[in-house]
Amino acid sequence: AQSVAQPEDQVNVAEGNPLTVKCTYSVSGNPYLFWYVQYPNRGLQFLLKYITGDNLVKGSYGFEAEFNKSQTSFHLKKPSALVSDSALYFCADLNYGQNFVFGPGTRLSVLP
Amino acid sequence: KAGVTQTPRYLIKTRGQQVTLSCSPISGHRSVSWYQQTPGQGLQFLFEYFSETQRNKGNFPGRFSGRQFSNSRSEMNVSTLELGDSALYLCASEAGGRSNTEAFFGQGTRLTVV
Numbered sequence: 001a002q003s004v005a006q007p008e009d010q011v012n013v014a015e016g017n018p019l020t021v022k023c024t025y026s027v028s029g030n031p032y033l034f035w036y037v038q039y040p041n042r043g044l045q046f047l048l049k050y051i052t053g054d055n056l057v058k059g060s061y062g063f064e065a066e067f068n069k070s071q072t073s074f075h076l077k078k079p080s081a082l083v084s085d086s087a088l089y090f091c092a093d094l095n096y097g098q099n100f101v102f103g104p105g106t107r108l109s110v111l112p
Numbered sequence: 113k114a115g116v117t118q119t120p121r122y123l124i125k126t127r128g129q130q131v132t133l134s135c136s137p138i139s140g141h142r143s144v145s146w147y148q149q150t151p152g153q154g155l156q157f158l159f160e161y162f163s164e165t166q167r168n169k170g171n172f173p174g175r176f177s178g179r180q181f182s183n184s185r186s187e188m189n190v191s192t193l194e195l196g197d198s199a200l201y202l203c204a205s206e207a208g209g210r211s212n213t214e215a216f217f218g219q220g221t222r223l224t225v226v
Binding site (some may be wrong): 046 | 116118145147155156157160167168170202203214215216217218219220226
């Protein structure tokens with residue numbers, strides 16, 4: 001079965017520092033990987049996706065992610081964190097192109 | 113263009129009752145998916161409708177059902193509500209191509225069962 005893991009429940013980072021939110025996947029076939037962000041009392045907002053092509057994917061709000069097939073990882077990164085980046089982040093695989101299989105989420109806190 | 117609209121935003125229901133939630137997708141989008149979000153189980157896929165047909169279904173009991181109308185608006189219904197059905201229900205709208213499109217999510221309906 002397809003599964004997505006986010007090993008950290010919480011990530012704390014100081015404003016201006018680089019941030020990384022980790023994601024690993026276990027899928028058969030080619031993964032279709034996504035990152036979404038959720039702010040309080042809001043739905044999910046798309047950040048970026050990897051379908052095929054370059055392993056480094058650039059997305060919204062200065063975020064990027066690197067697809068690493070050998071490590072089955074798709075970590076989300078940003079060079080300089082903002083307080084406004086504080087939110088809940090979800091990694092997801094598009095299960096055989098059908099429905100999303102989400103990771104459990106990582107709460108990012110950017111401290112001023 | 114208008115985003116995904118879910119109504120109502122909040123609902124309080126009693127155990128045993130039934131509830132209907134509505135989702136209006138982005139204009140032109142033909143696929144609507146529903147997800148349940150709870151603190152314990154995270155985000156779980158309920159079902160997807162495309163052109164009025166259920167195209168995919170998650171692992172939820174038959175009390176959870178849905179439908180899609182010709183204008184792509186979708187409703188989901190939960191019958192015989194249980195306390196564990198308390199959750200944020202999110203719908204996602206897509207053009208329909210699946211693998212190369214991104215999903216746009218509504219703000220959700222927060223259902224509380226008492």
